[in-house]
Amino acid sequence: MTPLSLDSIEILLVEDNPGDVRLTQEGFAHAKLHNRMWLAPDGETAMRMLRREDPFDACPRFDLVLLDLNLPGFSGFDVLRAMKHDESLCLVPVVVLSSSNAERDVRASYAGHANCFVTKPANFEGFVDVVHAIEHFWTNVARLPTHG
Amino acid sequence: MSNATTPEDRRDAAQSLPFAFAVALGLGLLPLQDTPVDALELAIALVALAAVMALATLTTLRPNAPRWLALLVPYAYVAAITLLRMATGGNRSGYAALLYLAPFWVALRGTRRQVLGVTIAMFASQVVQTTLMDDVANAGSSIRGALLTALVIGMMSLAVQSSVSALRAAETRVRREADARAQANERLEHSNELLERSNRDLEQFAYVSSHDLQEPLRMIRSFSQLFAQRYAQQVDDDGRELLGFVTDGAERAQSLVADLLEYSRVGTSDRPFEDASLGDVLERALDVLAPMIEESGARVYRPDSLPLVHGDPGQLERLFVNLVGNAIKYRDPHRKPELRIESSRIGQSVRVDVIDNGIGFDDEHARRIFLMFQRLHAHGEYDGNGIGLAICARIVERHGGRIEAHGVPNEGSVFSFTLEAVAA
Numbered sequence: 001m002t003p004l005s006l007d008s009i010e011i012l013l014v015e016d017n018p019g020d021v022r023l024t025q026e027g028f029a030h031a032k033l034h035n036r037m038w039l040a041p042d043g044e045t046a047m048r049m050l051r052r053e054d055p056f057d058a059c060p061r062f063d064l065v066l067l068d069l070n071l072p073g074f075s076g077f078d079v080l081r082a083m084k085h086d087e088s089l090c091l092v093p094v095v096v097l098s099s100s101n102a103e104r105d106v107r108a109s110y111a112g113h114a115n116c117f118v119t120k121p122a123n124f125e126g127f128v129d130v131v132h133a134i135e136h137f138w139t140n141v142a143r144l145p146t147h148g
Numbered sequence: 149m150s151n152a153t154t155p156e157d158r159r160d161a162a163q164s165l166p167f168a169f170a171v172a173l174g175l176g177l178l179p180l181q182d183t184p185v186d187a188l189e190l191a192i193a194l195v196a197l198a199a200v201m202a203l204a205t206l207t208t209l210r211p212n213a214p215r216w217l218a219l220l221v222p223y224a225y226v227a228a229i230t231l232l233r234m235a236t237g238g239n240r241s242g243y244a245a246l247l248y249l250a251p252f253w254v255a256l257r258g259t260r261r262q263v264l265g266v267t268i269a270m271f272a273s274q275v276v277q278t279t280l281m282d283d284v285a286n287a288g289s290s291i292r293g294a295l296l297t298a299l300v301i302g303m304m305s306l307a308v309q310s311s312v313s314a315l316r317a318a319e320t321r322v323r324r325e326a327d328a329r330a331q332a333n334e335r336l337e338h339s340n341e342l343l344e345r346s347n348r349d350l351e352q353f354a355y356v357s358s359h360d361l362q363e364p365l366r367m368i369r370s371f372s373q374l375f376a377q378r379y380a381q382q383v384d385d386d387g388r389e390l391l392g393f394v395t396d397g398a399e400r401a402q403s404l405v406a407d408l409l410e411y412s413r414v415g416t417s418d419r420p421f422e423d424a425s426l427g428d429v430l431e432r433a434l435d436v437l438a439p440m441i442e443e444s445g446a447r448v449y450r451p452d453s454l455p456l457v458h459g460d461p462g463q464l465e466r467l468f469v470n471l472v473g474n475a476i477k478y479r480d481p482h483r484k485p486e487l488r489i490e491s492s493r494i495g496q497s498v499r500v501d502v503i504d505n506g507i508g509f510d511d512e513h514a515r516r517i518f519l520m521f522q523r524l525h526a527h528g529e530y531d532g533n534g535i536g537l538a539i540c541a542r543i544v545e546r547h548g549g550r551i552e553a554h555g556v557p558n559e560g561s562v563f564s565f566t567l568e569a570v571a572a
Contacts, residue, residue: 019367026374072361099363122366122402124373 008035009063009139014046016071027131043074047082050089062092064138069098080112091145095134196228200250222265225250234360251305263309267302287376342456358405369398407535414542423570424461426454433468446485448475454491455498456570461545470536471563476506497566509555
């Protein structure tokens with residue numbers, strides 16, 4: 001809900017676990033990146049932020065979504081489905097972050113048109129590396145659609 | 149005997165009733181070919197016969213029928229004959245012959261006591277009938293004839309009864325044995341089902357718990373690392389040592405949980421078996437182990453070609469990774485690790501041996517080695533959590549093969565497993 005850093009692309013982190021939120025923030029800080037990261041603590045809030053509904057009308061158009069699968073209530077898969085069925089949101093790349101490496105979760109994510117599936121690394125260095133890699137790929141390597 | 153009624157018994161009795169009636173009707177008409185049919189007489193004879201037969205049948209159909217009902221059978225018989233006599237004005241009735249069927253019916257359907265009762269009643273009624281009601285002039289021969297008829301029929305029904313009893317006892321025995329077998333089978337199936345369910349539950353439990361445990365362990369490890377990075381300078385050596393224990397513990401727990409998860413996945417995997425090239429599988433396993441092989445300087449000898457087997461390539465790769473990895477891990481520090489992989493064909497199966505020159509083990513531990521969490525070495529001496537070989541055993545088991553280990557302390561060990569070969 002709050003911008004976490006300045007500049008460049010707008011990233012929405014959908015994550016309910018405060019530990020993982022902190023790890024992601026630390027990862028971003030460590031990697032000295034300048035993108036803005038917003039936080040949605042659950043799937044419903046994420047959808048309202050993405051659609052910029054009241055009271056989230058101050059939210060930007062997001063360029064990238066980091067989506068945790070294991071959310072309370074409206075799950076990560078529900079968010080993925082809702083986004084891909086929404087004409088205005090289906091172009092936004094979704095990176096699925098999961099503590100699971102269960103084959104069925106991987107398959108279901110790609111079947112739901114997730115742009116990639118990343119297993120959360122087991123230690124801090126690994127986490128920093130992954131956050132860095134995601135950031136680097138989506139900001140410097142990949143070309144993102146421009147907002148119509 | 150007849151008290152041991154089964155559903156089949158009852159069905160038989162119910163089904164043979166109409167048949168008995170038809171036969172009785174035909175037989176009853178025989179002596180009347182030259183006399184006009186008396187409808188009342190026929191009706192009384194049929195009803196009386198039906199009453200006797202019904203009583204005898206009822207006591208068999210319902211094992212819990214009141215005792216007086218069973219005792220009533222001979223009395224009903226006497227009453228039926230008397231009724232017929234009275235209705236026909238004491239004349240010898242053609243339809244009375246119908247009632248001779250009753251003893252046989254009772255013999256077939258009733259108890260031994262009822263047969264005896266009916267037989268005695270028949271004698272008595274014949275005597276009464278011939279002495280009191282028949283023409284006095286013919287009484288002598290009538291009594292003899294009547295008694296003879298009653299005697300023959302009585303003996304015949306007793307004979308029928310005993311053979312029916314014997315037959316029924318044998319049938320009951322056979323049926324009981326079959327029932328017992330069916331019950332035993334059912335129990336076996338039931339316990340099998342329970343076992344399967346409990347296995348599935350256990351696997352599911354292992355999967356869910358290990359999966360959910362990963363999350364908090366990741367937190368502990370990541371944040372203790374972050375803490376160490378950020379605040380290591382602000383705590384003293386003692387504090388850093390304590391923090392080290394936290395990180396190490398979390399790391400060990402993580403590897404344990406990851407292996408447990410993998411162990412449970414071997415059982416829950418529903419990937420169908422395919423024709424897998426054991427050569428390709430070994431190739432991939434050695435690729436995975438390449439850093440370890442290089443670091444240890446191990447020499448790996450492998451056959452030029454390995455056969456096709458029926459199985460899950462992913463799991464078979466894991467099997468090789470664990471076995472070859474173990475062979476390198478438990479190497480003797482005083483000599484260069486060498487390991488040989490050999491394969492031979494035995495009938496329909498392929499046997500693979502992984503032979504090393506490592507520290508070996510005492511053969512008496514050969515079985516224990518495949519059990520979960522069983523370790524032959526202290527922590528610190530050799531890393532490991534005792535799940536690797538349990539996973540191997542489970543993979544081989546799932547493939548319908550056998551796995552075994554032999555070792556000689558300080559000389560080396562051989563791990564062998566069999567898999568189902570694909571027919572060439």
